[in-house]
Amino acid sequence: MDVAAESGSDEPGVLKEVDCYISPAMQKQILLLLYKNRENYHTLDNESIKEARIKANLDLLEFVVEDGRSSFVESVGKQIDTYLLRSNTVAFPRTLLGYFVNDECHFIPLKRDALVLDTCKEAAKVDKTNQNSDSSTSTPVGPAAFVSARLRTADAIALRGPMASRRKPADSDPDVIFLKQQVQAPWCPVHYKRFIPSEAFERRIPLLYPNDDMPELTRNRVTGPSQEEYVNNLLASVTPHVVDRSRTEPVKLPTLGELIQTIMIKAQLIRFDKLVICLRERFKDPHSVTNTSVLQYLPTFAVLLRGWWVAKSEILYPPNSFSEHSGTPNTLLIRARDYIVGFIL
Known part of the structure; x- marks a missing residue:
């Protein structure tokens, strides 16, 4: 430094x-x-x-x-x-x-x-004038010593219970x-x-390095490291550093088409105005979400049924796969759902 x-x-x-x-x-x-x-x-x-x-x-x-x-x-x-x-x-x-x-x-x-x-x-605190009188009346006190006592065997037996066996x-x-x-x-x-x-x-x-205690530095607008920062810099060479080896992948924001597909899979049935509101709340650029831009992607993932937009069967049940509940091929589920939707029309 x-x-x-x-x-x-x-x-x-x-x-x-x-x-x-x-x-x-x-x-x-x-x-x-x-x-x-x-x-x-x-x-x-x-x-x-x-x-x-x-x-x-x-x-x-x-x-x-x-x-x-x-x-x-x-x-x-x-x-x-x-x-x-x-x-x-x-x-x-x-x-x-x-x-x-x-x-x-x-x-x-x-x-x-x-x-x-x-x-x-x-x-x-001893008064020199009263020191002689106090020493004549008081008894001499020797230095403190540690004293240990032991019980005789007869006394230990008389105590009974675990106290006799716990003697140290x-x-x-x-x-x-x-x-x-x-x-x-x-x-x-x-x-x-x-x-x-x-x-x-x-x-x-x-x-x-007392920067904080010098008012002239403040008046002259001279800045420098504080006392704690100064000591930390000195100890940096002998301080163990913890290295974080976890990888952080960059977050990729979804496009408008991917966001429409996600909402239709979760909702399966939604009004057009409600869909536009949900997209504006979740999209990175709310001003770019218009009715025209939504209609460019919406027919790919949903069909219009009596004023409601219903998710397509291919979106809910991907082909060449099976149902996670019954094990039925998704091709049969798609045909059955399309038959019910066509019957409603």
Whole structure:
């Protein structure tokens, strides 16, 4: 995709798009962080992170974030309030890693699950003046631990019924297994650093292509692809295309004679004025349907009988075929119907 710039601007005239390659080992080290129930522009760059840690398998991330009220909290002599952001692994569709360097946009397709950060819990607010008095009166609380209990054989027999046989040993309990997995995977400290060069905003503009957010483009009547169209064009090479292999034959409109034959087979008996009305409603050119044009084809498919046009027997019963109900040859049916029509005349 080449984006042309204005001749009077200082920006380069052509923006090159170059596909890059990233090793699988490096892809495993890239994390896609998302905020739950937050705006897209609200990133970690706007947060004051105190502590951070992550699991060794990169599937669980925790941030201790300040709430932004440090000046007010310190004035009243209380601890700085913090809250915990804990991640949850969520399957995420194919995304794109892009960077801008040397007047070129480099894009790398990524297949990576996202770590969705959500507020897990709030830290306890403790007053420093009352901290000593509270600690003397309250009993120390140890860390939470998982406890499993087993019933004795005599107690299990006393329960009777299926409850005794449904007891699960502690080793196969899914809660115990999950707890052991969390304990076995060690935590690793994380040093969160903000790397924002001075020209980051200018280099980020070609990646975002914010046509919809620039009112001067509307005033100058300059149109361009939207943000969604821009991203779809970038992902077009890696997006699977569904090919429709069904054949669509062109529809051939019937002629006036074929339309008269179809109406006479269905109606078998019709007035002339009613036939003309039906033809004008169904023919491709209603103005060409006149009494003269209809009479050119009508005697081929029908005969006039006491003011009614009756379909010919050869049209209703094609020769050299048989009746679909009784198996009688159509030649006999034609002779019988012609005899009845002649008797009416």
